[in-house]
Amino acid sequence: MLKRTLWTLSLALLVTAACTPVSPPDEERSSYDAWQDDVKAALKGIDSYLDEHDSENAAIVLDIDNTALETEYHPGKANPPVxxxxxxxxxxxxxxxIVTARKEHxxxxxxxxxxxxxxxxxxxxLREFEESKSKGKARCRKEFTEAxxxxxxxxxxxDTDFKGGYYDRAFQLPDYDGQLS
Ligand SMILES: [Mg+2]
Known part of the structure; x- marks a missing residue:
């Protein structure tokens, strides 16, 4: 009787173990983690780059959406590596x-x-009425440079963050073929 109970218990445990995933899938979290890894890779070495290019008038330009802010993943929250x-x-x-495709309003x-x-x-x-994203951003960098x-x-x-010049070096974070604004 005891043997039979133990056998039943072991079987129940085995079935439970087989049905429990080792790590529960969490697609939202894993895509965020992958994005963060890609962001960190894109910004690798930026501190020493900035050290080497420090000058009296030196400036950095930041895009807002999915660059400075985690617009796609956590709207309004800072993207930590940036x-x-x-x-x-x-x-x-x-x-x-800040140079953004968001409009003046x-x-x-x-x-x-x-x-x-x-x-x-x-x-x-910001972008002016009817201006394309790349034209608006290039105009902004030109104006800042001229200032x-x-x-x-x-x-x-x-790509539209980098067309038209007026900067020394691009640090391009992922947009996954246009999926991230
Ligand atoms: Mg963006």
Whole structure:
């Protein structure tokens, strides 16, 4: 009788073990983790790059969506590796410039969002009515350059963040073929 009970118990345990996944799947978390790994890889070495390119007028440019902020994953929250780079640039005395495809009417809301997330932007340039994303962003960098800033690092995540020049080096985070804005 005891033997039979033990056998039944072992069988029950075996069945339970076989039916319990080793680690429960969590697609949202794993895609976020993969994104964070890719972001860190894209920004690898940025601190020493900024050290080497520090100058009186040095500035960094940040895109907002899915660059400074985790728009796709946690709207309004800072993207930690970018915030870390921003803080490092600021520590060196560099100017922090925001260049975004968001339109002019979103200026105050965007600045408030960035400040609430921990950023200290010195200035922001937004897209004008009917301007394409790449044209608007290039215009913004041109205006900042003409105002005396030397854009040493341009951090964004879409091809449109990098067309048209007016920066020394691109740090391109992933957009997964346009899936991330
Ligand atoms: Mg973006």
């Amino acid at each position: 915030l870390k780079a921003e803080k490092y640039a600021r520590k060196l005395g560099m100017t922090v410039l 979103a200026k105050e809301k965007s600045l408030a969002e960035l400040r609430a997330a921990g950023y200290s932007p010195d200035d922001i340039c 005396g800033h030397e854009i040493t690092a341009n951090i964004g995540n879409r």
